[in-house]
Amino acid sequence: MRKTLLTVGCLFLLCLCRGQDSKWSITFTPAIVQAPYLCYGIQPGVEYRFNERFSLLTEFAFTTSKSKDLFYSNNKFFRVKPELRYTLRDSDDGLRAYTGFQVSYSYRGWQDNSGGMYYEKKMYADSVVAFDKAHINSSILTWSVQLGTPFSFGNHLGMDIFMGLGMRFIFTNYSDVQNGVKDARARRICTAFPVPDPAFNVDGTVTRFHSNFGIRFFYRF
Secondary structure, eight states, X not given: XXXXXXXXXXXXXXXXXXXXXXXXEEEEXXXXXXXXXXXXXXXXEEEEESSSSEEEEEEEEEOOSOOOOXXXXXXEEEEEEEEEEEEOOOOTTSOOOEEEEEEEEEEEEEEEOSOEEEXXXXXXXXXXXXXXXXXXXXXXXXXXXXXXXXXESSSSEEEEEEEEEEEEEEEEEEEEEESOEEEEOOOOOOSSSOOOOOGGGEESEEEEEEXXXXXXXXXXX
């Protein structure tokens, strides 16, 4: 965590030192992350404008508080998210939207102390592995095409509304599995809310549809 804070601090210091060329911005985006439970994350960022059209935004996300849930321990999460943007021409109503290509990599890991089950290589296989305790690493790689519109509140402050669509790849590995036993078990089905099971229930790679949307606050030097 100290290394993460040091890295973010250095990037902010770089922006402050280079602010006079008016090519830098700092950003903050409210974030909710799953590691493995949903929790709030801190996501600052730095944007560099190459010219009037192209810019590169790089954001970092991490959590600051430790879970009090006894079911999980040794939780770790960190995400880096670069996005190459192209600013479109002004529309008739004066809005200046942008499109972009975003890639993100999230490292996450935790100790499952409550026990459970996981599938080997494929979701909803004929059998599962039941366990009492295990360490889980479940990194995520995503790509998406972004579309957003910034709104300025003055010469420096502003807000960005964005959304994106793409693909998500979840790479999960179970280790230090205690009392792992193969068991024939049927797929769990929830008739009231038919949502898929978490991708980290598979000891392997899972590919899923990816979407994101939200607001981002920025300060331009």
